[in-house]
Each structure stands twice: as structure tokens, then as C-alpha cells.
Amino acid sequence: MGYDPQNPMKDRITDIGPPHYEGMMPKVINENRGKWLYHEIVQPGVLKHVSETGAECYTVRVGSARLLSVEFLRETCDIADKFCDGHVRWTTRNNIEFITDSEAKMKAMVEDLKGRGNRFPVGGTGASVSNVVHTQGWIHCHTPATDASGVVKAVMDALFDHFVSMDLPAKCKVALACCLNMCGAVHCSDIAILGIHRKPPMVDHDAITGVCELPLAIAACPLGAVKPHTAKNSAGEEVKTVKVNAERCMFCGNCYTMCPAMPLADPEGDGIAILVGGKVSNSRKGTAFSKLVIPFLPNNPPRWPEVVDTVKGILETWAKNANKYERIGEWAERIGWEKFFELTKIPFTEKSVDDYRLAYDTWRTTTQFKFTSHTK
Amino acid sequence: MSKHDTPMMDDLEKGPWPSFVSDLKRQAAKSPQCWDILGQMEQSYKDKITHWKHGGIVGVFGYGGGIVGRYSDLPDKFPGVAHFHTVRLNQPSSKFYTTEILRKLCDLWEKRGSGMTNFHGSTGDLVLLGTKTDELEPLFYDLTHDLNWDLGGSGSNLRTPANCIGKSRCEWACYDTDAVCYAMTMKYQDEIHRPAFPYKFKFKFSGCPNDCVAAIARSDLAVIGTWRDAIRINQAEVKNYISGANKPNGGAHSKGSKFDIQKEVISLCPTGCMWMEGDTLKIDDAECTRCMHCLNVMPKALRPGTDQGATIMMGAKAPILDGAQLATMIYPFIKLDAENEFEGLVEIIEKVWDWWMENGKNRERLGETMQRISLPVFLRVLEVEPIPQHVKEPRSNPYVFWREEEVEGGWERDVKEFRKRNAM
Ligand code: HEM
Ligand code: HEM
Ligand code: HEM
Ligand code: HEM
Ligand code: SF4
Ligand code: SF4
Ligand code: SF4
């Protein structure tokens, strides 16, 4: 039995999809689907849901590194076997949720988790900083401008108190993407940490012939900065290749996605931009994009102190000044972005003035503004 | 494969947040490749640059997605990660697992790969991180035969759909997100596994406008639960909030003063459609835009109405290429009915795909195609009548692209005839 390399198509099974969810869920969930009446947060990291039938379930939410070993998963299974009849789930923000139907088991579980070093921190509910949605970075991707796991670890070590307590005006969602592809879709986060390049792609005339379909590489550039070209390779032969008009380049990296002979990563060129004030939920003012407030901070492994200090500074200034329920973007809009820059002491630069398509949408076209230190 | 000197990685073992470095070291006892992962990471930390090459086309026979090829650019130094492909598994709806299936998966992945995973990738897949080409077919065989589990999507196809927990554990869900996500995943297995689209296409399912899977920000087709009738009010519980017996926002704030319904609910309502009459809470439901704020703050007192369904929004994407887009509201309300296999939704999906497969350019997300050809044309294609809800406000420029058939007498005119009446 098992896979037979001589006969790969034998007994092949395809297109069966994922396991059915009902088989994966605990009894209390299957029995009360659609019957939940309300929930409350019993303590930071612990939710209680109450059903019309009178049934209750307790959820213990735990932060995780997202990058998990199977040894860690086995430990997670041990916990789920002990307290949750062998069921466990993950949230969209990479938190682990242990669900149980009794308060006593919940309490015993919280005690048990405390005894497991830094591996199972309970928190991430309500007015807290939840886990950081993030991407691969240097652990697995070919296009990053920064690392993901290490930056997230450094940032969450610094924001830990806000993960385990609910001491903020509202929830704060932090996200990281290590390049503009934004696999993590950070463009609507309260605080977004975004890897960016600042040097235009190089063109490897020796490699380009085999690996790149030139018309696709040329078409890939949204700004038309990549043009057909002929040049000599190191062997002195004329080859069909491309050249890059560096003045037009906005360092998006899309050419490299299409053509491996156009690398743009660089130790000094690459770093991190910070965007704030995005929001996905439709509550109150509705959705919003995150806005670029810091165009560049250097990559400084292993702990990215500039990034950590900035994120902490923004978070704490907001926490001190915002009204209850006000997310970072709602706060910045109410006080005005000029006040945001003044209060956070972030220097305003021309890089925060939009000059891409539809840029005009963000220019100020009213005489209404506040006088701040910026107006001199 | 042996241990490398990794001072910078070691520094990331300190601190209160879970450490992926400690975890890699623990796994290294069973999967020695993990020493090379740590070694190559340390090298990247020193060089401030990635050491992964531009992928490679690998996969399992018959599928055009689900596996992302990956090779180290320092294979001699770190042979354990020389070939290090990712496998995307289609996660179960709302990411519940039994420990039984997880333990089987752990054993399989320890045997066939690095023992490292992502729970989960940003799209929703369970990501198995790091294996060799030779291992792919045997892994796929065991996965489908022993675990009854299939791969997710990658490339220009339907990416693995994802959903919020919905009715399974949330009182606000207006439709069964688990059921719809599973049904669409099963119906479109071919579209997930065999790329035939201009570019990637994502479905995401959130049960209410709180949108816990961020459907509105990152899916080409977002299905977001909503209701058409009145918010259900339990006045006794409203009084319990006012008296302080109930904690506001489900107890989400550990700090703060006594609950003030005027300040925390009524004046934060974006449409100003709530007021108190004595100690009775009133809502003018015709003015409510279902923003969820009041329900979030008083979950025991307020519930969504009972005429429930979903709003369909389209065209969200991250910035590459033409800038980020949020989804645009297209269908204000549809019913989602398991009895007819979610027929209304299926019809919409297939209409959009038919048109986009013909008209979308290579590597153009739906939102970009919508921008290029315009929202009026897109609505016409879908046979949706334009309504004020489709826009935030009417346009402010007068540059209307009238079509000839809309103008009395058409466009053909004779300038000589014109001159007889209107001299130069
Ligand atoms: C050595 C050669 C190449 C390797 C190893 C490689 C690898 C990859 C990988 C790993 C991805 C990510 C896939 C995903 O997100 O699911 C990707 C995306 C992509 N590659 Fe390549 N690639 C190569 C060459 C090319 C070439 C020559 C083209 C075009 C002619 C190309 C076009 C694309 C496109 C369009 C995408 C985006 C697909 C998507 O986002 O779904 N690649 N490539
Ligand atoms: C043009 C845009 C994009 C390109 C070219 C791209 C390319 C890639 C590549 C090359 C990888 C492989 C990383 C690895 O080796 O593990 C990857 C991973 C991934 N991407 Fe993208 N990506 C794009 C946008 C997005 C967006 C917008 C999302 C989700 C909303 C997304 C979701 C994912 C997921 C789930 C993974 C798996 C690993 C992870 O979660 O970090 N991608 N992508
Ligand atoms: C071929 C193109 C156009 C020509 C030859 C043209 C010519 C003229 C002329 C000769 C006048 C009268 C000035 C006067 O006697 O006071 C005028 C007025 C005006 N035009 Fe145009 N025009 C053109 C396009 C446009 C466009 C595209 C717009 C705006 C969208 C525009 C807006 C106006 C306005 C606002 C006035 C002033 C009306 C008024 O104050 O009564 N024109 N134009
Ligand atoms: C294509 C678009 C427009 C057209 C065809 C148009 C046409 C006109 C016309 C016919 C008048 C009357 C002039 C008169 O008193 O003889 C006028 C006045 C005016 N327009 Fe426009 N206009 C346009 C766009 C705008 C825009 C975009 C603005 C400002 C943002 C603007 C601001 C004004 C102002 C301030 C007046 C003077 C009103 C007053 O008498 O107090 N117009 N326009
Ligand atoms: S965000 Fe960019 S660098 Fe990071 S995993 Fe995605 S494609 Fe790779
Ligand atoms: S990085 Fe982007 S803007 Fe620059 S050349 Fe490449 S595709 Fe064009
Ligand atoms: S999106 Fe709404 S229904 Fe779904 S889990 Fe979030 S709050 Fe509940």
C-alpha cells in the first residue's frame, strides 16, 4: 500500500477538498450553531458564549508565532485533549482558541497554560493589541524587503502588556507584510509595518535570456519604466534584454516577480515603512485604508529597535489621547492629521504627500485646517 | 546538517511573546533540517537580505496550484534547505481541527518535510513549510488516502476560500459562513486546483459587517452578512446596561468610567437614528446603516433582525499593481439558502467569472478590470440596475459616456444640412 512511484496514477484521489467542518468541531458548537444569544469577555483572553438553549462555552484565546513546529502542535493537541475533548481552532489573526463547555475546565486550563513558559500567552480579546497578521520574510520568500517573524517577535515583546490586558481605547490591529505584494493585506490595519525597497532593479544580462519572457517583464511595470534594450553580456555577445528608467521607478518589485533576472533587494536600500489608521470593520465610520506616516526605517536585526520604538510610540500616544471606542484612524481624523503628527512627534515629510494616481483625492481643498507646529 | 552559530536568532528566544526560534530548536531534535533553517535565517540577519531564490515550478500531477517551489541560494552551506517547497492545505471552514487529524498530519509532515508549518497563511491555507520535490507525490497520496484532505490554491485560480466563525459561535452571524464556504469550496474544486483565470480570485465570507476575515479589504468577491428588518431589542437588558449590571462591549474594556448610553452608543451611531424615550431605547430602523456599533457595545440587549442574508461586494485587493482597492457594493441583499444550494450566490459568481475570464487582462485582478471598464459597464454586464447605494455620492464631473442608442436620433448627422440652418 501507499504511493507507488512505478504507478503514480494508481488509486489516485483528487478534488476532495478540506475535511468537513462539523467533524472538526466540538459538540457544544455543533449543537448550538445559529442559537448563540450573546457573549462576554470573562477576563482578558477568555470569552463566554451563551446559547438560547442555556448551553455555554468558554473560549481561551492564546497568541502564537504562526510559524509552528509539529512538536509545538503536539503540545497544543495535548492541551486540547486534556481540556477540550480533542478539539482546537485558529483565528484569522493566528491566535489559537481552546473551547470548552465548563467554567471549571476553563480555569484549570488557564492555570495549566501559565506553566508552559512563553509558549501560550492568554489574551488578544477586546480593547487590546491582538496578534500580528504577517507574512514569510526571510524564512521563506524570495521578494522580501525585510523579515517577518523576527520583527513580529520584537514588536510583540514590546507590546505584550497590551496583549494580555484590555487597557486601550479600542482594539488595535497590527499587521506586517515584508513587501508590497502584501500577502498579509496590511493596507487596512490600525498599524501596518511594510517592507519596502528603495533601489531600482538591476538587470542581469547574463541570466535574462533563459529565465525571462521580455514582453511580460516590460508589461509588468505599472509605470512603464522597463524598456526593451540590447546589451552585451559578460561573454561579449549581444543579447536582447531590458533597461530600467530609474527616475520613473516606484520600487514596487513587480518586475522581479515576473523576471528573476531583475533583483532589487539590497541591505541598505531595503527597510520598513509605517502606515496607520486603516480599518476593515464597518462599525461607526466604516472602512479605511492605512496612511503612510513614516516612509522609511532601516532594517536593524535582530530586534529592529527603530520600528519597535515607533510602533510603541504611536500606540501609546493614541491610547493616551483617544476617546473610548475610537480606533487609531478615527482618532486621527477627529483631531486632524496635522495634530496626529504633532502629538506623535513623527516628522512630516514630502513622502506622505501622495504623488501617485488619484493623488489629488488626498490634497487639502478647504481653508479649514488647524495651526500646528508645522505652519511655523 | 549540524548546529550553526546563531547569536542573533538566539536573541529572539528572550521576551514574553512565543519564540519561533525556541520552537525551531525544539523541532531540530527530530528534524535536523531546522538547524539549517536557523543557519540561513542568521545569514539573512547578517546580510540583511533574503537567501531564497525565485521559486520554481513544482507541483503534484494534475494540479496547477497548491505548491510553491522554493530553493536556497546557499545550498552548499545549508543543504537541509536546498530544496524547500511549501505545500498549501485547504483548511477546514473556520479552522477547527480534531487532535486526531492534527496528530496524523504532524506525523506525516515530520516524515515528509521539515516539521515546520504556518497556522495559517494569510489567505487561510494551512501551510506546510519546506520539503523536497521527491516527497510531494508520496505526501499527496497519504494526505488524500489517509487523512481525506486536499491541497489549496495558488497561481491564477480560485484561491482557497475562507470564512469567519459565523453561526458556529457568533450571535451576530446573519448566515452560516461555515456552510457556504464549504459548499463553494467543494463546488469549485476544479477552479481551485487548475488555474484558468486571468489572475488570482478570492472569496471570503464574513457573517456580519464586523467582517472578521477582512473580506471587504482582500477578496475579489466578499459575502458579508446583514439584515433587512428591525434590530431586535431586549429592553430589560438595555436597562441592565444603563444600571451597570451588564458590562458594555461584552467587557472588552478593563479601564474606563461608568457606562453612559448617550455618550457610548447613541452619539456614536453614525446615522443618529437612536434615542431614549424615558428608559426605553428607540431605533429608527429605516435610517440604520447596520454599522454594528450598538450591537457590539450591548450584545445582550441588541441582536440583528431576523430577515437575514448578505451583501455582495466585489473587487478588493492589495496594492500590486494599480494600488489597493476596497470592495465595491454590488448586490445590497441576497438570501443564502442551503436548501437551494445557495443558488443566488452561485449565479452571481458564475456571471462574474464568465465575463472576467473573457475580458480580464493577464494578471489583472477583478477590481482593476472593474476600474478599467468602469462601474456602469460592470453593472450592465451583471444586469444589475444602478441604484444610489452603488456610490458614495453622484459624480461631480459632467463627462458622461453617452451611448448612441440612448440619444434621440442617433449620432449620424449631415453637416451640410446643419450649415443650411446654422451658417459658419
Ligand atoms: C525561475 C523562474 C520562476 C520561478 C521560480 C517563479 C516562482 C514563482 C512563485 C513561487 C510565485 C508565487 C506563487 C504564488 O503566490 O502562489 C510566482 C508568482 C508568479 N510568477 Fe513566477 N517564477 C518564475 C518565473 C516566472 C516567469 C518567467 C514568469 C512570467 C513569464 C512568472 C510569472 C509569475 C506570475 C504572473 C506570478 C504571480 C502569480 C500569482 O500571484 O498568483 N514567473 N512565481
Ligand atoms: C501581486 C501580488 C502578490 C504576489 C506576486 C505574491 C507572491 C507570493 C509569493 C512569492 C509567496 C511565497 C512566499 C513563500 O515562499 O512562502 C506568497 C505567499 C503567500 N501569499 Fe502572496 N503574493 C501576492 C499577493 C498576495 C495577497 C494580496 C495575499 C492575501 C490577501 C496573498 C496571500 C499569500 C499567502 C497566504 C501566502 C502563503 C504564505 C503566507 O501567508 O505568508 N498574496 N505570495
Ligand atoms: C472645444 C472645446 C470648447 C470650446 C471651443 C469652448 C468655447 C467656449 C466659448 C467660445 C465660450 C464662451 C465664452 C464667452 O463668450 O463668454 C465658452 C464658455 C464656457 N465654456 Fe467652453 N469651450 C469648450 C469646451 C468647454 C469644456 C470642455 C467646458 C467644461 C467642461 C467648458 C466650459 C465652459 C464654461 C463654464 C463657459 C462659461 C459659460 C459662461 O460663463 O456662461 N467649455 N466656451
Ligand atoms: C464643467 C463644469 C462646469 C461648468 C459647465 C460650469 C458652468 C458655470 C456657469 C455657466 C456659471 C455661471 C457663470 C455666470 O454667472 O455667468 C458658473 C459659475 C461658477 N462656477 Fe462653474 N461650472 C463648472 C465647474 C465648476 C467648478 C468645478 C467650480 C468650483 C469648484 C465652479 C465654480 C463656479 C463658481 C464659484 C461660479 C460663480 C458662482 C457665482 O456667481 O457666485 N464651477 N459655472
Ligand atoms: S509579502 Fe512579499 S515578501 Fe512577504 S511573503 Fe508575500 S510576496 Fe513574499
Ligand atoms: S520596481 Fe516596479 S516601478 Fe520599478 S521598474 Fe520594477 S516594476 Fe517598474
Ligand atoms: S464577522 Fe460578524 S458574524 Fe463573523 S465572527 Fe465576526 S462578528 Fe461574528
Ligand code: SF4
Ligand atoms: S447599527 Fe449602527 S447605524 Fe444602526 S442603530 Fe446601531 S449604531 Fe446606529
